[in-house]
Amino acid sequence: MTSPQDQFSDPSSEPDLLPGTRRALLHRIARAQAEGRAPSLVASVVRGGRQVWSGARTSVDGHGPDDDVQYRVGSITKTFTAVLVMRLRDEGLLRLEDPVERHLPGTGVGEVTVVQLLSHTAGLAAETPGPWWERTPASLRPELRDVLGDRPFRHERGRRHHYSNPGFALLGALVARLRAATWEEVLQQEVLGPLGLHRTSVRPQAPNAGGWAVHPWADVLQPEKVEDLGVMAPAGQLWSTAGDLARFAAFLMNGDDRVLPQESVRDLRTAAAPSGWEESYGLGVQLRRRGDRTLAGHTGSVPGFVAGLWTCEEDDVAAVVLANCTSGVAAGTVAAELVGIVADAEPKLPAPWRPLPDVDQNLLALTGxxxxxxxxxxxxxAAEGGLELGGLGGGGRQSRFCPVGDGTWVGLDAYYAGEELRAVRDDSGQVTHLDLGSFVFTRQPYDEAAPVPGGSDPEGWRGLAI
Structure with missing residues (x-):
């Protein structure tokens, strides 16, 4: 018997970007480089899990960078560190709720938890004690106590989002302690190598851009000195390229079982702390709303460099922007706009509808x-064998549920995330109602045959006598 899909050939994957879209992307980065007065700027765009565009602008004729030139990426490093921590979580070597003292004793801030460090809710100071750690040698801060100082806390832990660079120095030290290796060695072995990020490194590798400070009121510049950050490296040390960060962006959208599966990557992108009206923070990942679009990624800046990486899973688009100037280019904003240019001009094609290969009749009986x-x-x-519950017409609370294996389901997202859904049956095996976190769902409103809390009025449904 011929199946429906045998009657047609499968469509090929989406083609590269249309000329008009490519021109719009180039125009946007050209404006960014010119208006931001950046010595150079390079960008890349990812769609469908692969890089589909890159472009660059430079102040030096005939000497433009490409997507293989290294730039310093600043706090995008934090997302790499978070990936290492989540690998430890997935392996059962730590729990996110663990106090740091359990794994890294003697810091003086051991009551803070791993998840509080990842989400910047530990209450720690934003920066190290002076002098400015990004522009001074790491030898001034050789130990963790030197980056934490005598007064490490600025807020009560767990009460508010307060961005903390020293917090990620702690996470890097935690990774090193549990792996019995340096943070740099673990990063190379567990993330950079498996993902093929061969042009991402802790120290610059040629070809690499030099960092520049551009005078705010004159078109002149001077070089920025590059410092090794020492124990602060897990907060902002990395160098990378637009090509490598494009591959990392694809990983942040889709996961990679060699590093983190998609479910764990989604944990990184799940909001853990609000940081503004339209911004929040996950676990080592910034989250931002632009209109109806949700972006996940990170921005970065260190003296001489700015960077931005944003992904949008719903549109299957990501963008990276790197520039070698201390300020002037809002790299994160430009990267977000590149995502919007592609997503608006070439909306993601919905996956073709396909019937299920098989169906569990017991599950089918629960639908409707x-x-x-x-x-x-x-x-x-759902196509994956789970269930979806939501208001008719798409309104109300919407949640997906996956089977647990004992005849129950657990909520995956939204209001019912983590809640148990259970089909309750009578002696004959017929489903009488659904129980979802104490809520009773029945086939008829306030069904008399089901144990609806409060019961039904004995006179039943009736009109209103006038």
Whole structure:
């Protein structure tokens, strides 16, 4: 028997970007380099898991960078460090709720938890004690106590988002302690090598851009000195290229089982702390709203360099912007706009609908309309074998559920994340109602045959006599 899909050939993957889109991307980075007065700027765009565009602008004719030239990426380093911590979590070597003291004793701030460090909610100071750590030698801060200082806290831990660079120095030391190797060695072995990021390194490797400070009121510049950050390296040391960061951006959207599966990567991108009206922070990952679009990634800056990396999973687009100037170019803003240019001009094609290869009749019997009180909802059978619950027409609370294996399901997202969904059956095996975190869903509003809390009025449904 011929199946429906045998009647047509599968469409090929989406083509490279259209000429008009490529021109719009080039125009945007040209404006950014000119208006930001950057000595050079390079950018890349990812779609469908691969780099589909790169471009550059420079102040030196005939000497433009390409996507293989290294720039310093500043705090994008924090996302790499977070990936290492999540690998430890996945292996069971730590829990995110663990106090740091359990794994890294003697810091003096050991009551803070791993997740508080990852989400910048530990209450630690934003910077190290003076002098300015990004422009002075690491030899001034050889130990963790030197980056934490005598007064490490600025806020009560767990109460607010307060960005902390020393917090990621602690996380880097935690990784090194549990792996019995340096943070740099672990990063190379567990992330850079497996993902093929051969042009990402702790110290610059030619070809690399030099960092510059551009005078704010005159078109002149001077070189910025590059310092090794020492124990602060996990907060902002890395050098990388637009090509390598494009591959890293694809990983942040799709995961890679050699490093972190997609589920764990989504944990990185799940909001853990609000940082503004339209911004929040996950675990080593910044989150930003631009209109209806949710972006995940990180920005970075160190003297001489600015960087931005944003991904948008729903549009399957990511963008990277790197420039070698201390200020002037809002690299994060430009990267976000590159995502928008591609997503708006060439919207993601929906995956073709395909029927399920097989269906569990017990699951199929749960689909259709249910009622929570008088509110109508629908249960749908998802392609992955789980269930989806939401209001009719797409409104109300929407959540996905995956099977646990004992006849129950657990919520994956939104309001019911982590909540248990259970189909309750009578003696004959027929489903009488659904129980979801104490909420009873019935086939009829306030079904008399189901244990609806508060019961049903004995006189039933009736009109209002006038």
């Amino acid at each position: 309309p249910w009622y929570w009180g008088t509110q109508a909802v629908a249960v749908r059978l």
